[in-house]
Amino acid sequence: MITGDVRPVGAYYRDTPTGPAVHVTELAAALAALGHDVRVYARRCSPGQPDSVRCASGVTLVNVPVGPPGLVPASEQLQFPNPFGKWLEASWRTGWCPDVVHGHGWPAGMAALVARAARRRPTIVTLHGAGGDPPSPADTAAVFRSGIERELSRTADAVVALSRAEARRLRRIVTDPRLLAVVPSGVDSELFVPAGPSWARRPDVRRVLAVGQLVEHNGFADVVGVLGGLPDTEVVIVGRPPPPSRGLGPEAARLRAIAVNDRVHQRLRLTGGVPYGDMPGWYRSADVLVCAPQGTAYGRAALEAMACGIPVVAAAVGGLRDSVVDELTGQLVPPASPDVLARVVGGLLADAPRRRRYGLAGVQRAASHHAWSTVAQGVTEVYERVRRLVRPSPAPRTAAAAA
Numbered sequence: 001m002i003t004g005d006v007r008p009v010g011a012y013y014r015d016t017p018t019g020p021a022v023h024v025t026e027l028a029a030a031l032a033a034l035g036h037d038v039r040v041y042a043r044r045c046s047p048g049q050p051d052s053v054r055c056a057s058g059v060t061l062v063n064v065p066v067g068p069p070g071l072v073p074a075s076e077q078l079q080f081p082n083p084f085g086k087w088l089e090a091s092w093r094t095g096w097c098p099d100v101v102h103g104h105g106w107p108a109g110m111a112a113l114v115a116r117a118a119r120r121r122p123t124i125v126t127l128h129g130a131g132g133d134p135p136s137p138a139d140t141a142a143v144f145r146s147g148i149e150r151e152l153s154r155t156a157d158a159v160v161a162l163s164r165a166e167a168r169r170l171r172r173i174v175t176d177p178r179l180l181a182v183v184p185s186g187v188d189s190e191l192f193v194p195a196g197p198s199w200a201r202r203p204d205v206r207r208v209l210a211v212g213q214l215v216e217h218n219g220f221a222d223v224v225g226v227l228g229g230l231p232d233t234e235v236v237i238v239g240r241p242p243p244p245s246r247g248l249g250p251e252a253a254r255l256r257a258i259a260v261n262d263r264v265h266q267r268l269r270l271t272g273g274v275p276y277g278d279m280p281g282w283y284r285s286a287d288v289l290v291c292a293p294q295g296t297a298y299g300r301a302a303l304e305a306m307a308c309g310i311p312v313v314a315a316a317v318g319g320l321r322d323s324v325v326d327e328l329t330g331q332l333v334p335p336a337s338p339d340v341l342a343r344v345v346g347g348l349l350a351d352a353p354r355r356r357r358y359g360l361a362g363v364q365r366a367a368s369h370h371a372w373s374t375v376a377q378g379v380t381e382v383y384e385r386v387r388r389l390v391r392p393s394p395a396p397r398t399a400a401a402a403a
Helices: 019-033 074-079 081-094 106-115 140-155 164-170 220-229 249-261 276-284 300-307 338-349 352-369 372-389
Strands: 006-010 039-043 052-054 060-064 100-104 123-126 158-161 180-182 206-211 233-238 268-272 288-291 312-315 330-333
Touching (some): 019 100, 019 372, 081 106, 106 123, 180 372, 206 300, 220 338, 233 276, 249 268, 276 300, 288 300, 288 338, 300 312, 300 352, 312 338, 338 352
Parallel strands (some): 006 039, 039 060, 158 180, 288 312, 312 330
16 A cells, blocks of 8 residues: 555546546546545636535545636647646645656646656656557647657656557657556446446337547447448447537538438437436447547447447457457457448347347456456556655755745
């Protein structure tokens, strides 16, 4: 056990349940359950938010007054890490100071390293999705992010990867490969369970579910494409565009156009964003979950579906290669292979006994490998190892202290 305080620093957006946001929230609660004093720092999302909130999980959420009080696009987030980190340093200088700082995502990782500049603290980063293929030179935003991730991987005291794919890429750039640990993401085993209500559907229509942000690289076009060869089947896509978009955005229009062109538009349903607590019902309503991203993937939807007893067909990319055990909890297919995807999904829909086997194995796999208590214990071991290697520097003397 770590004595003292362990406080993850994360970019936590309460009204947008992205993979990193859910991961930070659940990990913080699991660490608190192990006896740690956990504080999560997030940029404020509205003017009326209190400075801090003590959550029922025992975690303290601190709303940092940096930048505009609202969600901002990823392209504008570079302006916040430096003032965020300086705010943290000032707060820790005059009050209590964490034993370990854990930055989740590149903005929080940058802020954590800024905060330790004046006073050395063991600092860990988790980059959430750094295990994809190298970005195309034409994708300037991805190239920029990749450069930041490279620098964070070299300067942090340790890096926690969420999958073996992520670790393979990071192993080439971390300063000391021994300080790279793989600790997978978890799933809420109390919320995501096989038994419970599910969203209504017509009994004579099979349902293929896809979940995620409405962006092109999530591969929803390939999911819609399976409908052409699957009569009596519908595709339901749960998700919304990245903030600050308030509608369904251009990707939804593109998907509808594909469905119209294929004459399957009456069997495509786009729900938009839904409350996170409604997600178990959506998983339970499906015959199969399909995850077909073209690159990096968190695999959170796959874990949640597995915990609900739903088989998964997934592209063999990123963390999905760890989350989905091929021919045990579902099936893996090559990425960007719509014909293979359609054939595998069709075969699984036609084989109810195999779907049941995959579903039962998925429940067991989620409970044994991805319980948040197990994940928190793995992260705690990383904290302990780093604390033995990195000795925090003493707090600087202030004028008040000298007086």
